[in-house]
Amino acid sequence: MKYKAVKIxxxxxxxxxxxGGLLYTTMAEGTEYYKHVDxxxxxxxxxxxxxxxxxxxxxxxxxxxxxxxxxxxxxxxxNGHVVNATYTGVVPDTFKSDSEVVLKGVLTADGFxxxxxxxxxKCPSKYEAKPGGATAPSGKY
Amino acid sequence: MASLGALLLLxxxxxxxxxxxASVAGARRRNTRLIxxxxxxxxxxxALMTVASGVIIYAFVAGDxxxxxxxxxxxxxxPIFYKITSYWGGLDGSVMFxxxxxxxxxxxxxxxxxxxxxxxxxYVVAVIGAVEMFFLFLMIIxxxxxxxxxxxxPTDGRGLNPLLQNFYMAIHPPTMYLxxxxxxxxxxxxxxxxxxxxxxxxxxxxxxxxxxxxxxxxSLGLTLGxxxxxxxxxxxxxxxxxxxxxxxMLPWFTATAFLHSVMVQERRGMLRVWNVSLVIITFLLxxxxxxxxxxGVVQSIHAFGEDPQLARYFAAFMIFTIVFSFGWVIYRLxxxxxxxxxxxxxxxxxxxxxxxxxxxxxxxxxxxxTMFPTITEMINGERLTVGPPFFNRWMVPIGLILLVxxxxxxxxxWRKSTITNLKDQFLWPTLAxxxxxxxxxxxxxRVWGSGLCFAFSAYVMGTLIQEVVRGxxxxxxxxxxxxxxxxxxxxxxxxxxxxxxxxxxxxxxMFLGFAGEGFSRDEQLLLKPGDEATVGDYTLHLDAxxxxxxxxxxxxTGHITVKDQSGAVLEIMKPAKWYFRKHEEEPTSEVAIRRxxxxxxxxxxxxFEIEEQTASVEVHINPLVNWVWFGFGILAVGxxxxxxxxxxxxxxxxxxxxxxxxxxLLLLSLLLPTGLAFAQHVETGQDPRLExxxxxxxREVAHKLACWCGGxxxxxxxxCSCGHCAVERAKIDVMLKEGKNEGEILKFYVDTYGGSQxxxxxxxxxxxxxxxxxxxxxxxxxxxxAAFLALRWSSRRASVAGMPAGIEDPExxxxxxxxxxxxx
Numbered sequence: 010m011k012y013k014a015v016k017i018x019x020x021x022x023x024x025x026x027x028x029g030g031l032l033y034t035t036m037a038e039g040t041e042y043y044k045h046v047d048x049x050x051x052x053x054x055x056x057x058x059x060x061x062x063x064x065x066x067x068x069x070x071x072x073x074x075x076x077x078x079x080x081x082x083x084x085x086x087x088n089g090h091v092v093n094a095t096y097t098g099v100v101p102d103t104f105k106s107d108s109e110v111v112l113k114g115v116l117t118a119d120g121f122x123x124x125x126x127x128x129x130x131k132c133p134s135k136y137e138a139k140p141g142g143a144t145a146p147s148g149k150y
Numbered sequence: 151m152a153s154l155g156a157l158l159l160l161x162x163x164x165x166x167x168x169x170x171x172a173s174v175a176g177a178r179r180r181n182t183r184l185i186x187x188x189x190x191x192x193x194x195x196x197a198l199m200t201v202a203s204g205v206i207i208y209a210f211v212a213g214d215x216x217x218x219x220x221x222x223x224x225x226x227x228x229p230i231f232y233k234i235t236s237y238w239g240g241l242d243g244s245v246m247f248x249x250x251x252x253x254x255x256x257x258x259x260x261x262x263x264x265x266x267x268x269x270x271x272x273y274v275v276a277v278i279g280a281v282e283m284f285f286l287f288l289m290i291i292x293x294x295x296x297x298x299x300x301x302x303x304p305t306d307g308r309g310l311n312p313l314l315q316n317f318y319m320a321i322h323p324p325t326m327y328l329x330x331x332x333x334x335x336x337x338x339x340x341x342x343x344x345x346x347x348x349x350x351x352x353x354x355x356x357x358x359x360x361x362x363x364x365x366x367x368x369s370l371g372l373t374l375g376x377x378x379x380x381x382x383x384x385x386x387x388x389x390x391x392x393x394x395x396x397x398x399m400l401p402w403f404t405a406t407a408f409l410h411s412v413m414v415q416e417r418r419g420m421l422r423v424w425n426v427s428l429v430i431i432t433f434l435l436x437x438x439x440x441x442x443x444x445x446g447v448v449q450s451i452h453a454f455g456e457d458p459q460l461a462r463y464f465a466a467f468m469i470f471t472i473v474f475s476f477g478w479v480i481y482r483l484x485x486x487x488x489x490x491x492x493x494x495x496x497x498x499x500x501x502x503x504x505x506x507x508x509x510x511x512x513x514x515x516x517x518x519x520t521m522f523p524t525i526t527e528m529i530n531g532e533r534l535t536v537g538p539p540f541f542n543r544w545m546v547p548i549g550l551i552l553l554v555x556x557x558x559x560x561x562x563x564w565r566k567s568t569i570t571n572l573k574d575q576f577l578w579p580t581l582a583x584x585x586x587x588x589x590x591x592x593x594x595x596r597v598w599g600s601g602l603c604f605a606f607s608a609y610v611m612g613t614l615i616q617e618v619v620r621g622x623x624x625x626x627x628x629x630x631x632x633x634x635x636x637x638x639x640x641x642x643x644x645x646x647x648x649x650x651x652x653x654x655x656x657x658x659x660m661f662l663g664f665a666g667e668g669f670s671r672d673e674q675l676l677l678k679p680g681d682e683a684t685v686g687d688y689t690l691h692l693d694a695x696x697x698x699x700x701x702x703x704x705x706x707t708g709h710i711t712v713k714d715q716s717g718a719v720l721e722i723m724k725p726a727k728w729y730f731r732k733h734e735e736e737p738t739s740e741v742a743i744r745r746x747x748x749x750x751x752x753x754x755x756x757x758f759e760i761e762e763q764t765a766s767v768e769v770h771i772n773p774l775v776n777w778v779w780f781g782f783g784i785l786a787v788g789x790x791x792x793x794x795x796x797x798x799x800x801x802x803x804x805x806x807x808x809x810x811x812x813x814x815l816l817l818l819s820l821l822l823p824t825g826l827a828f829a830q831h832v833e834t835g836q837d838p839r840l841e842x843x844x845x846x847x848x849r850e851v852a853h854k855l856a857c858w859c860g861g862x863x864x865x866x867x868x869x870c871s872c873g874h875c876a877v878e879r880a881k882i883d884v885m886l887k888e889g890k891n892e893g894e895i896l897k898f899y900v901d902t903y904g905g906s907q908x909x910x911x912x913x914x915x916x917x918x919x920x921x922x923x924x925x926x927x928x929x930x931x932x933x934x935x936a937a938f939l940a941l942r943w944s945s946r947r948a949s950v951a952g953m954p955a956g957i958e959d960p961e962x963x964x965x966x967x968x969x970x971x972x973x974x
Contacts, residue, residue, distance in 0.1 A: 039540030043523060043533040062535055079676055079766060099674050099756040099766045102727075102737055113537075126385075 041113065049116060050090035056116045063092070063114070063121060069106040085110065085121070093120035100128050151209050152217050155296035158202040162249070163286040166195045167936040170279040175943030177272035177346075184943065185272050189260060192275045195282060196253035203250045206243065206295060210236050216303035219243055219295040225307035228315075235320040236310050242295035244323065248440075249285045251331040252278065259335045263356050270353060273342035276940075281334055283933065284467050292460060318378035326371035326398055330436040332364025333401055336408070337433035337475075340426045344478040349422065349485045354412055357429070359793060361412075365405045366789040372398055373782045384739045384754045386672055386770035388778070391541040396520045397439035403513035404432040407506040410559075414502050417564060419489030423479065424506070426486065430475045435513065437468055442520065494566040501559040505552065512548050516541070546599045550606060553661055556654050557583075557610035560617050578616050583609030600668035607658045607665075614651050614658075621648075641791065649792025656785025659777045666749070666774025675767045685769045688720070688751060689713040695758055695765055704729040708755040708765050712744065720744070725755040725767070747780075749773040848883040851892050855899055855908055 042056075046065035049056045065085035072083040081096045094112060104110060113127035173188030175181070206220075210233045215221040223239040224232070238247040256278040264271055289295065336357035343353035375395065376388040389395060408428040414421045441464040479486070492499055518525075519536050526534040561575040587605035595601040618637060625643075626636040641648040675683045677692040684690075693709040707726040713719050723742040730738075744751040752770040759765075852867040855878070867878050885895050899908050 035540060035543050036536070039536045039543065040522075040534045041537065043535045077676065077762060077764060079674060099754075099768050102739055102756065 043111075046085055046087040046092055047090040050092055053092075053116060054118075057118065058115060061112075061114065061116060061121075063094075063112045063116075065092070065110065065112075067104070067106055067108050067110055072104075072106065085112065092116070094123055095120060096123040096128055098125055098128075104128055151205060151212075151214050152296045152298045155202055155205040155209070155217075156290075156294060158198050158205065159246075159286060159289055159294070159296065162195050162198040162202065162253075163283060163290060163932065165191050165198060166279045166282045166286060167932055169195065170276045170283065171936045171939035171943065173272035173275040173279070174940035177276075178940075179943065188272060188275055189264070192253075192260060192279060193257050195279070196257040199246075199250040199253045202246070203237070206246065207234055207237055210234065213307070215305065215307050216298045217295075218297045218299060221299070221304055221307045223307070223310050225309040228307075228309060232310055232315050232320065238323050238327070239310050242289065242293040242297075244327070245285055245289055245293055246295050247324070248327055248331060249282055249289070251327055252282055252285070252334055255331055255335055256282075256338070259338075259356075259360060263339075267339075267352060267356050269346050269348050270339060270342040270356070273345045274338045277338040277341045278334060280933075281338075283936070287932070288460070288463060292463065316378065316382055318374050318382070322371055322374040322378060325367050325374060329364045329366075329368030329371055330401065330439065332360055332367060333405060333432050333436050335360040335364075336429045340429040341475060341478065344426060344475075344482050347482065347485055349426075349482060351416055351419075354415060354425065358409075358412055361405055361408055362789060362793055365402070365409060366786070366793075368398065368402045368405065369782065369785060369789075372402065373779070377779065380775075381741060381743070384741050384756070384768075386670070386752050386754075386768070386772065387667075388775070391519075391538045393520050394443050396516050397442045400439055400513050400517055401432050401435040403509045403516070404428055404435055407509035408432060410502050411506050414499050418499060420492070420499060421503070422486045422488055423483065426479060427476075428506075428510075430471075430479070431510075431513075434468060434471060435517075437464065437471070438517070440464070441468065496562060496567045496572065498559060498562045498564050501555055501562050505555045505559065508548060508551055508555065512545065512552075515544055515548070519544075549661070549664070550599070550602055553603065553606045553610060553658070556657060557606065557613040560613055560651070575616075579609050579612030582612030597668035600665040603661055603665035607661055610654065610658050614654055617651060618648070645794050646792050649788050649790070649794075652788030652791060653785050654788075656781045656783070656788055659781030659784060661781075663774050663776070663778030663781060666772065666777070669773045670771060670775075672768065672770040675769065676764055677767055678762075678764050686771045687715050688769075688771070689715075689717070690753075690767070690769065692765060692767070693722075695763070706755075706758060708758070708767065710742075710753060710767070712751065723751070723753050725753045727755060727758070745776060747774075747776055750775050848879055848886055851882050851886070851895055852879050854892075854896060 041060040041062050043062045044056075044064065046063060049061065049063060063085065065087040068084035068086050068091060072081065074081050079098055081100060083094055083096075084091050085094055086092070094114075096112075111129045112121060112123045113129070114121055114123040116122075169188045169191035171188075172184050172191060176184030176186075176188055208214075209217050209220045210224050211230060213220070213224070213226050219240060219242050220236075223236040223243070228236070236243070238244045256275075259278075260271060260275060263274075267274075339353045339357045343349050372395075375398065379385075379390070380388040408425065411421050411425055411428060415425050441461070492503070494500070519541060523533050523535045526532055557579055561572075561579065563571060567575070583605050586608035587601070590601040590604050595604075618640070619633075621640045622633055622636040625631075625640050626633055629636065629639065631639070641652075671686060673683075673685045675685075675690070677683060677690075679692050679694050682689055682691045689712070691711040691713065693711055696707050696709060698705050698707065705726050705728050707724050710723045710725070711719055712721050712723055721744050723744060725742040726740040727737045728740055739754050739756055742753045744753075750770075750772040752772055754768040754770075755765050756768060757766040855867040867882075882895055885898070890898075896909065902908075
């Protein structure tokens, strides 16, 4: 009985350590920081080069598109902090002035470089309008 | 209407409480009449919930917009089909729908097993009743779907979100719920077995079918969700490891594990603690799933309701369930001792055990990764996220291990496989795997995951074919018929086993589809009319961008001629953007898909520029993707066969309708993907617009104030669209910038307006706290009352008082009672 317990204990230990190790190594390259624009832009140099998911609102009328290309330049803000962002590719339908977006990419001194397919516009409430949140209706009845 | 509905919910709560109390007391006192009355009350809850559902559906169809929920999720122009499905379109209604289904399922389960598992029934009723009470409690105090506007109700609703006005989305939630709710039944039986100590295998027989039935609906729900994502969202894929998807996946893993390990207990009397724990964990994961997606604990790109209060209720319920159920497991450990030990690692038992570990690990891993942002935020305040690549890195190898086990389990013998046995069994399947593996290497397939998947699939198919052919050969020898007849005879003789094999064939086909994703490619193009571009083997030629209008919507359609390498025209594809009247701000992208079993050509036109005359076109080539849907069809057939009632067993009630349902749904699942790709998007809803002007903090404060403009039935200032509120929001913004905190701002408003009526919620201090505490106290009181009654009615003294009128002498009655007890 005792022998069995030791065996099981050792096996679980080895398994747990293997998984822990694997998890740690895969985690290092898989993780991204989820930040709001103001959190990042309060001290931008601390975030240079780190993989980010940047949450903010598109500054009204800041979206510019280079003619005959899919290159976009726009600004994203939250709580008064603004960052310039670039993106090449097709943007989602809901990406427009003032829409709430999450950008995946890297911050550099020149601004935020969004990775391919890295623009995610928040859906107009898939299930529920957030009480008090950004998707609360300003509606007309 | 609204008061009738609210009353019905209250009545349901009280009746469920009585059912719990009466059946527990009845079981402890062995009073059949009390038990009967508990069961009666239990059925009554189902009846009451049915009527309540009727009421809310009526309110939707009749357009009773004084009910907040109805106003929020429907409007007058919505087609009647979507008016009905709006029932589960939002949180409050989906909780109610949940209770409704649970009460129905519970009643059927109790009815079917009433005679066979007489000793378990009272506790089954009590457990399901308690779960019903929790959800009813939530509805009554927190998410009442019958809540009304206090004054001046709006004349029309806001409409169901257009994204949800889609056929798949209408039937996807109910199928998921059928699966989730169905898994409460095995839990109830497991708990009843633990509490009564009747821990032989009879409770397993009662729940096996239910688990299979629920498992099927869970699989169907997940598949429908995938089809919806694939055809509607236009990003070219079908699974993105989103928290919501993961939530549905979690109980699927453990339910699958249970369906396998249950066989080990039936055959060998092993894994008893494991099985009962799996049932409990599966139930918990269904609750965790709801909790994750509804409470805002995990942030998703989809805006879910953030509701800390709901989170607390759920957390309390889960902690209680964990302590209570595992407490019983620990208490009953001596009774749960297995009859046998594992004889050898070269046995079926061991393969099932390995399969269980991997499945449980998958569930825990997905749960961990889904919760990861929340966990890191709790630990160091930084929200770190993990994306699909991280999930894939782990889940691809795990999936491959499971696939190998699928092919290995059937080849091993129970107890111990001998060497000759192994050689004989493994030869052909392994050869099949090696040959395909060799071909894959020779062809130079670079994606290792997909390559392995092809080889393993061949191995599994080898196993399954070998099993069926060998079995059929034996049968042919016995009956003297041809091989095909023998095969059919074989399947009908042992439905569960061969049904299971057919399910495995379906799983293999789905894995082929998943493997195909490794070879998918996508490209983004910018085309002018007349331009041509080549993606893979296809050449796309943009003929024109046409604008048409059908009165309901304006359609901008790209006409794209697709040619193969030789230049022959394959098809004209028409991806489009639709601008619905009143919804011009939110165009929908209509996907064009050219399907084949080899690959899909998937074309989207997300944007176009009228001035430049250009269209952005996204092209995805998705190899083998249709095998996922097709595999699911096979899986459904297999489940149907496994669920068919066996003549000797009388579980027909659970089996027969499930079989019929399976057949129908199978037909549906085979027809849907082809037929309806373009026939959707009946948008009538009015969409919530993003609120922009104020900062999130100001909005938060504004939500704590009620608007008194008179036109909006006292919506929170943060929500109301009147001019007054816009000004107030701006004021709050300014005050926040001046450094005032929330408390000071609210106090300013209370002072200005001379009372706390200006607050949209009662203050959480002083007398206001009573308002907050009241519902919790009342609800908890209900639970405690039920527990108290159960104990009191079942105590000795009370039992004497409750004796039949014929026995006057209390002493005599007590003796009789004792003797009766000793008889059992």
